[in-house]
Amino acid sequence: MSLFEKFNRYDEMRSYFEERGTMPFGAVTERSLSSTEAIVNGHRVILAGTNNYLGLNFEPEAIAAAQGAIEESGTGTTGSRMANGTFADHLMLEKDLAEFFGTKGAILFSTGYSATMGMSATLAGPGEVTLLDADSHASIYDGVRLSGAEIIRFRHNDPADLEKRLRRLGQRAEKTLIIVEGIYSMLGDFAPLEEIASLKRKYGAYLMVDEAHSLGVMGDNGRGAVAEAGVEDDTDFIVGTFSKSLASIGGYCVSNHPELELVRYAARSYIYTASASPSVIASTRVALKLMRQRPELREQLWKNAHRLHSQLAELGLQIESHVSPVVAVKLENTETAVRWWEDLFQKGVFVNLVIPPASPSTYSLLRCSVSAAHSTEQIQRITDAFSTLKE
């Protein structure tokens, strides 16, 4: 018996991949060649699993801003927002975000994880209730576990099931936080936000929407799924990340509730961690501006998403019927999924391998994410690589 016995299953998995001479988890990007190509684990590959939806990670203006911020303010803040780590640039990005979303307030977190986890842990507390979609991201599950609130799941994207649970809560629904995601990361499916917002209103609950995968992807100016569904007034809190469409790192929460300012004193993932470095803030501000200025990026992203979706569907692969920048190929057999991931990699295509329990059910996924920066030829090469795979 040892403290590490419980890690044996991870060791087994690691050994399994080592014996195969492959490394799908923690693959090493040795050199980035562009937004869509890199040398990974010694192979030149098309990046089709990076969440780099708008391809903004090599924008000269963002790079110059980050370089300037380093020269002016140094490499790091060396402290928490509550101590010495609030720089003028943090406040400016918060102002940018509030203005972009049209909300009264915004607060920054150092990562998307700490934003979602921190808000999930802080908003509903002991004696209150959190109702979360069953397919919520790990950061939401981690947060609600810390919250002390009663945690109730509802069936994924099922407003009727959500309503049942709200009804059972009776008066307690008024002290209940509903948490959903704009786009779910594994299958790229969309929350039925209009119906959820209507239920939130009917039962007097609160609603938080995680826009990690929908910022820059949906809605007017890329404001996300909430904006696209027109439910801004019913959405109490929007959380999200800078690490996908904005190609940096960090997270945020925006809200019209003036109490959001008080969350700064209550959210432990805000208080007890160093604030984002000045270069990160600088590049994020530029990326946010570019996202608004270049709607053509979003148009191209969706064109690419439609192209990859239809091409993979034509191959007869098991994919979802909806079109989304996340295109996930489902496989019942994990061994096949691993072998296919390896074959794709050898053919120069990097996708994400997702196996249970990380996948939403018992199946495995080869999860592709499309970028506005992918060329038609690259999308074709991704499809060609899939076309050669055999059961």
Add this chain to the structure above:
Amino acid sequence: MFMNIAYDEVLTTTVSIVSRLVKADIELSADTDLLADVGMTSLQVMELVLEIEEEFDISFPLNRLPDIQTIKDLAQEIAASLDQ
């Protein structure tokens, strides 16, 4: 509909739901351990919770899961929820 349901009935229904979800080689009883005896995976446990919620028209908070080892523990929690 389940307001005054007897604990024994809850137990019988719970055993039936568990047996539907897992293909156990052993005969299930109140003392059957869901992990050690039946080997339920985390996904199966989540499915079990959803099935139970559907069957008894209750919401079963995830916070209570760590306290549940046996089918009896689960049935008692369900009965307590029905009494509320």
